[in-house]
Amino acid sequence: MLEVNAIDSFYGQSQVLFNMSLAVKDGEVVTLMGRNGMGKTTTIRSIMGLTPARHGSIRFRNKEITSHSPYRIARLGIGLVPEGRLISPNLSVEENLVATANAGPSGAGRWDLDAIWAMFPRLRERKSSMGNQISGGEQQMLAIARALMTNPELLLLDEATEGLAPLIRQEIWGCLRNLKEEGQSILVIDKNIQALTEIADRHYIIEKGSVVWEGTSRMLLKDQMVKRQYLGV
Amino acid sequence: MNWLLLLEQILNGFQLGLLLFLLAAGLTLVFGIMDMVNLAHGSLYMMGAYFCATFTGWTGSFLIGALLTLPAVFLLGVVVEVVALRTLYARDHLDQVMATFGLILFFNEATRLIWGPIGLVIPLPEFLNQTVEIIPGAPYPAFRLAIILVGFLIAGLLYVIVSRTKLGMLIRAGASNRDMIGALGINIRLLFTLVFGLGAALAGRAGLMAGPILSVEIGMGESILILTLVVIVIGGIGSIKGAFIAAILIGLIDTVGRSFLPEILDLVLPSQTAATAAPAISSMMIYLLMALVLAIKPQGLFPPKGVGR
Numbered sequence: 001m002l003e004v005n006a007i008d009s010f011y012g013q014s015q016v017l018f019n020m021s022l023a024v025k026d027g028e029v030v031t032l033m034g035r036n037g038m039g040k041t042t043t044i045r046s047i048m049g050l051t052p053a054r055h056g057s058i059r060f061r062n063k064e065i066t067s068h069s070p071y072r073i074a075r076l077g078i079g080l081v082p083e084g085r086l087i088s089p090n091l092s093v094e095e096n097l098v099a100t101a102n103a104g105p106s107g108a109g110r111w112d113l114d115a116i117w118a119m120f121p122r123l124r125e126r127k128s129s130m131g132n133q134i135s136g137g138e139q140q141m142l143a144i145a146r147a148l149m150t151n152p153e154l155l156l157l158d159e160a161t162e163g164l165a166p167l168i169r170q171e172i173w174g175c176l177r178n179l180k181e182e183g184q185s186i187l188v189i190d191k192n193i194q195a196l197t198e199i200a201d202r203h204y205i206i207e208k209g210s211v212v213w214e215g216t217s218r219m220l221l222k223d224q225m226v227k228r229q230y231l232g233v
Numbered sequence: 234m235n236w237l238l239l240l241e242q243i244l245n246g247f248q249l250g251l252l253l254f255l256l257a258a259g260l261t262l263v264f265g266i267m268d269m270v271n272l273a274h275g276s277l278y279m280m281g282a283y284f285c286a287t288f289t290g291w292t293g294s295f296l297i298g299a300l301l302t303l304p305a306v307f308l309l310g311v312v313v314e315v316v317a318l319r320t321l322y323a324r325d326h327l328d329q330v331m332a333t334f335g336l337i338l339f340f341n342e343a344t345r346l347i348w349g350p351i352g353l354v355i356p357l358p359e360f361l362n363q364t365v366e367i368i369p370g371a372p373y374p375a376f377r378l379a380i381i382l383v384g385f386l387i388a389g390l391l392y393v394i395v396s397r398t399k400l401g402m403l404i405r406a407g408a409s410n411r412d413m414i415g416a417l418g419i420n421i422r423l424l425f426t427l428v429f430g431l432g433a434a435l436a437g438r439a440g441l442m443a444g445p446i447l448s449v450e451i452g453m454g455e456s457i458l459i460l461t462l463v464v465i466v467i468g469g470i471g472s473i474k475g476a477f478i479a480a481i482l483i484g485l486i487d488t489v490g491r492s493f494l495p496e497i498l499d500l501v502l503p504s505q506t507a508a509t510a511a512p513a514i515s516s517m518m519i520y521l522l523m524a525l526v527l528a529i530k531p532q533g534l535f536p537p538k539g540v541g542r
Contacts, residue, residue: 048416074418086413088406090537099402100417150418 001026001185002047002078002154007056007066009039009046016042017053018209022187024154029176029186031196033231034206040189041083043206044158047187048080049073060154077105079152083159083189085143089132093123096131096142101149109151116145119175137168144175155179157188161195173199193231197221205230237371242489244367248377250484251384255439256457257464257476258391259432265471265537266408267322267425270329273313273336274436274461275454281306281437282444282453283344286353295358295445302441303434310433314426322425341451352450355441380442387438388477395473404428408471408537460487463519467526469533479534483519491515 002024009017016039024030032040045051047058049070058066065073074080088096097116103109117124120141126134134142140161147155160176161169173195179186180199190196196203197217205213205226213226220226260274284305289298317336321329357376364372395401403424406414415421440454447453464483468475494515498507526534 050412050416070412070415071418071420074416080416082413082416086410088409088413090405090409091402095402096406099399099406100414100419102418146417 001061002187003059004043004047005057005059007046007053007058009042009051009053011051016209017046019056020206020210022204022211024185024187027183027185028202029180029188029200031200031203032187032189032206033191033193033196033203035230035232038206039209040206041158044080044156044189047156048078074150075102075105077153079147079150079155081143081147081155081157081160085139087131087139087142089130091131092128093131093134093142094127096146097149100146102151104151105153111148111151116149119178120145137164137171140164140168140172141175144172153185155184155186157186160188160190161192162190169195193220193227238492239489240371241373242492243485244373244377244381246485246488247481248380248384248484249488250481251381251388252439252443253457253460253464253484254384254388254477254480255435256461257468257480258473259435260461261465261468261471261473261476262404262428263432264465266404266428269318269322270326270333271318272330272333272458273340274432275458276337276340277306277310277433277436278440278457279340279344279451279454280309281440282355282449283348283353284437285441285444286355286449289355295355295361299441302437306437307430307434310430311426313433314429318429319422337455344451350451352448355444355449357445376445383442387435391473460519463523467523467533469535469537471537472533472535475533475535483522486522487519490518
């Protein structure tokens with residue numbers, strides 16, 4: 001579904017990604033782990049076209065998207081849940097969902113307001129509140145729901161549970177588990193190895209802008225050295 | 234105090250205020266969403282007046298001329314955005330000021346070449362070119378009344394568009410977070426072009442309505458641009474609601490102040506002093522108001538939520 005092939009990305013003069021590669025297959029949940037500043041968010045931004053890769057190629061559903069603009073990449077079926085959530089503060093919860101909604105690349109996506117309300121009853125209760133009046137956990141749910149409303153084939157989650165209370169985290173992981181069961185492909189960044197290994201199929205660990213380890217959940221749980229060296233656990 | 238004069242001046246104040254609002258709405262959206270200073274907004278106002286004069290001359294009907302002017306100024310706005318302004322969004326405000334000041338010179342010269350240095354007249358149809366008695370004994374020009382009605386109508390329409398439609402949601406979301414709505418599948422360039430065209434059409438609308446009252450001449454956009462900038466600064470840059478309230482406020486204070494300040498000053502000052510001070514003070518009043526508002530609320534009366542946070 002998604003193939004990132006040996007990309008180099010830069011912020012101005014400084015190179016952040018070096019020969020970075022990863023892949024997500026249909027229906028897979030894949031994680032991207034690593035310490036801060038190693039290039040996880042840049043990888044997501046490059047896929048999304050927000051920080052276009054200078055070399056290498058990114059293909060989605062066998063289409064070259066490396067130099068597409070973000071809105072075209074989004075319309076091909078990639079939904080972004082950005083770091084920091086970036087909820088529009090001057091739109092209500094419902095407006096945040098509706099403003100950018102679309103039926104997805106197939107034109108027959110399953111996500112509409114009713115489906116979102118069923119998955120996130122808390123958002124329904126707060127649908128008239130403004131985006132800056134809801135809690136951080138609700139904002140994160142809203143960011144996920146907003147991406148789902150574009151009916152993406154691949155969901156990109158940058159920092160799924162960062163800065164959230166434990167109970168809210170549980171809720172977010174539960175929701176991702178449901179999405180996986182429905183066959184939603186997901187690429188997720190987070191630091192919670194325990195939760196990630198329970199949900200995800202495969203993992204990439206990134207260090208200084210390239211992948212240094214990849215493998216399944218079982219391999220990751222066994223490999224104490226990798227966890228100590230690259231994740232600081 | 235002369236109550237009929239007061240009523241007339243209040244109506245004149247609303248009329249000026251609503252004209253200012255039409256200009257300010259476009260300017261504040263462009264400034265708020267695209268972070269773009271567009272000094273050439275007054276030129277679009279001027280083009281509205283010239284287009285309307287020309288179309289009215291061709292068709293012989295002011296109403297048809299006015300109707301044709303709107304899409305024409307919309308298209309002109311789209312062309313200006315695509316050709317010139319699009320490249321300026323990423324530049325700093327000083328570059329934008331210089332480039333759009335260049336556009337003012339361009340439009341003034343182009344107008345001189347096409348229509349000549351002498352101003353034009355927009356003839357009004359009979360039914361607008363008369364007075365109406367709003368209350369018995371108080372005749373008021375029908376066209377000015379029409380400006381007020383149309384102004385309120387457009388303000389209402391704009392309110393519905395911004396607060397109820399998907400386009401309005403995107404305009405508001407774009408003001409707080411441009412990149413994000415792009416990453417959610419919205420073509421921001423197209424959205425900006427549309428918003429700019431809409432703003433241009435509103436400015437053109439203001440120009441064609443001001444044309445018959447003031448005069449259609451080169452440079453007519455510059456003086457009103459200053460007032461419009463005052464309006465959006467007082468209202469809070471990016472806020473349509475703020476622009477509306479500030480525009481009405483400025484219109485009323487400017488108009489009513491000019492006609493009644495001499496009388497008011499006469500009560501507290503010697504009449505000789507009052508007579509000389511009044512004109513000076515009344516032309517300063519809106520700037521004093523702006524200074525006062527900025528001192529108390531530096532972001533304007535209604536800063537859009539999410540800005541400056």
